[in-house]
Amino acid sequence: MEMNLIKVVPEFIMLGTAFLLLVIELFIARGSRKFFGVIGILGAIATGISLLYQETGSALGGLFIQDQVAIYFKALFVLCAVLVLYITMMYEDKIKHWKGEFYSLILFSIAGMMLLASSSDFISFYVSLEFVAVCLYVLAAFTSENRNTIEAGLKYLITGALASGFLVYGISFIYGSTGATGFSAVATALKTAPGSGFLVLGLSLAIIGLTFKISSIPFHVWSPDVYQGAPTPVTALLAAASKGAGFVVIMRILFTALGGIKAEWMVFVAVISGATLIFGNLAAMPQKDLKRLIAYAGIGSAGYLLMAVAAGSTLGAGAIMFYMLTYIFGILGSFLAIVIFHNSEGSDLIDSYAGLSRRSPLLAFSLFVGLLSVAGFPPLGGFIAKLYIFAAAVKEGLWVLAVIGVVMAIVSMYYFLLVVKSIYLRPPHNTAPIHVDFTSRAVLYVVNFATIFLGMYPGPVTDWVMDIAKVLF
Amino acid sequence: MVTLTHFLILSFILFSIGVAGVLLRRSIIIVLMSLELIFNSVNISLAAFSYYLQTLNGTVLVVFNITVAAAEVAIGLAILVNVYRSRKSINVEELNDMRY
Incomplete structure (x- = not known):
């Protein structure tokens, strides 16, 4: 049983930064904690650099696997950490107490997600999942x-704990019917003994439990309320990073551990995906609050990603990985603009965004690019990602699902274009320009450029993710 | 003779009571107690499988599961105190400020 701790160095750097912030917090007087964000961003960058030097292999006695997919998702989480910490620095004045702990908890949850991306055993997976969840429960409140x-x-806490209960109950049946908890050990056990009734029951319960993390039906009800009510940096973290963490473990469990019984879960996931797509997109239409609208759109996005899961192919897995990259840029760019706007106007209502293009062209453009990329508007990154998902679904014969997806993509353009109409075409309530400081401008330019670039020139990235997605099967 | 099936039926009954409690009860304290019941019913099932299969993985997961349940309920109670401070009530039905 080799520990191989060198493979866990990126997580240690992230955790170390989080602990460092907690210790610094002890020794300094009350006041602004903006420099905590800077330290956190430096720690995240150090984590990113250490990821570049990681080699594949397993660690911690087989509980932890470092493969290309894990490294890719960890890089995405580090990107989320940088952007969310920056959003927190912009938002900080609204947090009255324990500002230092807020930064620290964000880093802890990102470290948990990195462990989650590497978990290769139901035990380490469950513990990492709860590590992330407990941090997020505190942050959301x-x-x-x-x-x-x-x-x-x-x-968030009550639905999350209920979903964890379903998940661990499902794990207990998977363990009971295969006699193993390691993902590859479960896959080996399934080769010799075909699935029993217990296994299918366990699988269904585990999938239902995991739908909480990705906010899809049946555990989607928390998402609109939490997105609207939680502090905006936490909403951004939930929307981007938490969803990615949910999908990386879904891919590991369904493709790696339970790939042998694809016939048993394919229809189940496809039905959840279709229901999620229809519900999320239709419920988004009448929304008045932008954060709530993004929550329903996020439920819709979970439907698209589940469509790629249902396809269960390398193309589907690669599509999920590319979708998450474009989604992170689109959604976090929008959230940075939302926080800056909220600082100046104190409102998240879509109506209050009227005439934003005349008050701050850059904020208006960032929301335009970010939201339309999430909606899947060509030529932005989200469009290419959706195209790959449809291709994966059609290739596996999921025609009905692909048709639902296309119709719902048009619906999502409708409600996102309502926001764009409010921003660009309606007269402003108040004509005072909104000030955006220099660093925020730079961050917004980079994020918008990335979204447009991924749409115009996706070739290298998509080839790369399609190549590394093979390790899951 | 107590077999695996007996333990699984017991665990299923407790799990169902727990889920029903979360979905139907109004007081947040009872909801948190029901969540605890769910986690513990799963522990029974895991321990039974572990004994039946004669492997330790299930038992290890039981220990982690107890820790997780304790952490979640601790945070739940902390949030509950804040709910009481802001609303002077711990009824789930009072939590309906946000809707469109």
Whole structure:
């Protein structure tokens, strides 16, 4: 049983930064904690650099696997960490108490997601999942003076704990019917003994439990309330990083561990995907609050990603990986613009965005690019990602699902274009320009450029993710 | 003779009571207690499988599961205190400020 701790160095750097912030917090007086964000970003960059030097292999006695997919997702989480910490620095004045702990908890949750991306055993997977979840429960209820935030935090905790219960109950049946908890050991056990009734029951319960993390039906109800009520940096973290963490483990469990019984889960995942697509996109249409609208759109996105999971092929897995990259840029760019706008106007209502293009062209353009990329508008990154997902679904014969997906993509363009219409075409309520400082401008330019670049010239990235997605099978 | 099936039926009954408690009860304290019941029913099932299969993996997961359940309920109670401070009530039905 070799420990091989060198493979866990990126996680250690991330955790070390988080602990460092907690210790610094002890020794300094109250006041601004913006430099905590800078330290956190430096720690995240150090983590990213250490990822470049990682080689594939396993560690911690087989509980931890470092493969190309894990490294790719860890790089995405580091990217999320940098952007979310920057968004937190912009948002910091709204947090009254324990500002230092807020930064630290973000880093802890990102470290948990990195462990999750590498877990190769149901035990390490469950513990990492709960590590992330516990950090996020605290973050979602963080600004406890606010009635909505407390409400959001409690709803998140109760649905999350219920979903964890389903998940671990499912794990117990998978363990009971295969006699193993390691993902590759489960796959080996399935080769000799075909699936029993217990296994299918366990599989269904585990998938239902995991739908909480990715906010798809049946555990989607928390998402609109939490997105609206939680502090905006936490919403951004949930929307981008937490969803990616959910999908990397779904891919590992369904493709690697249970790939041998694809026939048993394919239809189940396809049905969840179709229901999620229809519900998320239709419920987004009447929304008045932008964060709530993004929550319903996020439910819709989970439907698209599940469509690629249902395809269960290398093309599907690569499509998920590319979709997450474009989604992170699109959604985090939008959230940075939302936080800057909220700092100046104190409102998240779509109506209050009227005439934004005349007050701050850059914020208007960032929301335009970010939201339309999530909607899948050509030529932005999200369009290419959706195209790959449809291709994966059609190739596996999921025609009905692909048709639902295309129709719902048009619906999603409708409600995102309503926001764009409010931003560009309606007269502003107040004509005072909104000030955007230099670093925020630079970050917004980089994020928008990345979204457009991924749409115009996706070739190298898609070839690369399609290549590394093979290790899952 | 107590067999694996007996343990699984017991675990299923407790799990169902727990889920029903989360979905139906109004008081947040009872909801948290029901969550605890869910986690512990799963522990029974894991321990039974572990004994039946004669491998330790299930038992290890039981230990982690107890820790996880304790952490979640601790945070739940902390949030509950804040809910009571802001609303002077711990009824789930009061938590309906956000809707479109």
